[in-house]
Amino acid sequence: MSHSHNLLARKRQGILSCLLLLSTALLGPTARADQPSLPALTLSAEPAPQTLIDDGDTAPSKKPLYLQAQFAAASESDFGPAILFYYEQPDQKTNLSSLSVGRFLRDDLFGWPAEVVSYASIQYFGERGFQPDAIGTAFYIKAYKHFKLGKSQFPLRIGLGEGLSYVSRIPIVEVEDFAPDTSAKLTNYLEWTMQTSLNHLLGHGGQRFSPGIKDVYLGYSVFHRSTVFGLFASKGGGVNFMGLSVELVLD
Numbered sequence: 001m002s003h004s005h006n007l008l009a010r011k012r013q014g015i016l017s018c019l020l021l022l023s024t025a026l027l028g029p030t031a032r033a034d035q036p037s038l039p040a041l042t043l044s045a046e047p048a049p050q051t052l053i054d055d056g057d058t059a060p061s062k063k064p065l066y067l068q069a070q071f072a073a074a075s076e077s078d079f080g081p082a083i084l085f086y087y088e089q090p091d092q093k094t095n096l097s098s099l100s101v102g103r104f105l106r107d108d109l110f111g112w113p114a115e116v117v118s119y120a121s122i123q124y125f126g127e128r129g130f131q132p133d134a135i136g137t138a139f140y141i142k143a144y145k146h147f148k149l150g151k152s153q154f155p156l157r158i159g160l161g162e163g164l165s166y167v168s169r170i171p172i173v174e175v176e177d178f179a180p181d182t183s184a185k186l187t188n189y190l191e192w193t194m195q196t197s198l199n200h201l202l203g204h205g206g207q208r209f210s211p212g213i214k215d216v217y218l219g220y221s222v223f224h225r226s227t228v229f230g231l232f233a234s235k236g237g238g239v240n241f242m243g244l245s246v247e248l249v250l251d
């Protein structure tokens with residue numbers, strides 16, 4: 001019996017010795033009383049707040065506000081030819097006026113450098129007696145890319161927006177395009193713009209347009225409603241309004 005007790009005690013002692021050696025290897029030697037207890041933890045905690053402070057210093061203090069006005073005429077051109085300035089006149093020569101308000105979101109799109117803006121807009125469809133005029137709204141996100149062309153560094157700002165469009169009455173040009181089927185009041189929305197800086201045209205490149213206006217852009221725009229191959233209606237199709245746009249960037 002005593003031999004069994006001695007053997008069990010030796011096993012326990014061996015296990016405790018192994019655990020002690022393992023803990024010493026993992027944790028390191030016991031710190032002396034005159035040494036700081038957590039020097040590594042104190043040092044590793046400092047860079048994170050510093051990084052946050054640096055990011056705050058380089059980020060803009062407030063997000064710019066965007067105001068855009070569009071004036072366009074109805075077209076029977078498809079979206080692809082329309083962005084390349086191909087205009088096909090419809091039988092119904094109707095028009096569109098639109099006002100959009102946007103707010104800067106970020107300066108990249110899926111990791112690619114881009115000026116990303118969210119917009120809400122309201123439209124007035126002038127149906128010129130073919131049917132009562134209509135009101136519309138659109139909510140969309142738009143990405144801009146800036147280019148400098150030629151030796152003069154002529155500024156070109158290209159934008160593509162994607163979202164939803166809703167109208168109180170389907171525009172007559174869209175009604176005719178879908179006949180004998182029908183479109184939908186709620187459809188997909190695309191917006192295309194090619195603009196340049198008014199500051200550059202006035203010879204003030206690199207400067208603010210005014211104390212409250214960073215820049216003014218003007219150029220070509222396409223307003224496009226589409227059912228996306230029948231996703232929003234029983235038939236696929238779309239309609240374009242091609243025209244001019246003016247946009248103020250306020251900050």
